[in-house]
Amino acid sequence: MIDKTDRMNGLFDFYSALLTDKQHSYMRLYYSEDWSLGEIAEHFAVSRQAVYDNIRRTENVLENYEEKLMLHEKFHQRSALLDELSTSLQHDKASEASLKVLAKIEAIE
């Protein structure tokens, strides 16, 4: 369950802008704020089943975006390589100018 939560929070970071307001709210409260299905249902005055169904569907929506765009996967590949490059440039005693450009690349994410 922890793995699932990490996965959903990870995908949410990349694709939340593509969700509807309702999908956005339910996912944020359930996965990021750790509310229960019952608490979300009560807050929005809907059934627990409706919240459950919406969240399950949204999980599929997020996985579907990731399958097509791979933003989460590419981000992690790029982050690992940028860390490796940073270490390697320290060994090289690279110039301040190079390190500044590297920092700018890291800041784009």
Next chain:
Amino acid sequence: MIDKTDRMNGLFDFYSALLTDKQHSYMRLYYSEDWSLGEIAEHFAVSRQAVYDNIRRTENVLENYEEKLMLHEKFHQRSALLDELSTSLQHDKASEASLKVLAKIEAIE
């Protein structure tokens, strides 16, 4: 019109996986293969107006994705900085190891 074509081909590179088969076909033929609206309409046995409407809607779909995810914009920012870093590392006479990692980062895009 050239600018528009470049823009649409650029966005298509990033978001084509999110389009329906029909949107994908019309956009590819019109913007990338340079078919006319009439040629596309004849090929798919639909009206020229239907093709026109579909393409206009898909242009909005692509712009909407870009507004939310900015993949095209970030790609160009990152590319420019990676070029700058490559030049800077040549000045530094950086190690072969560093240049290899840089090449791997460039290959992710």
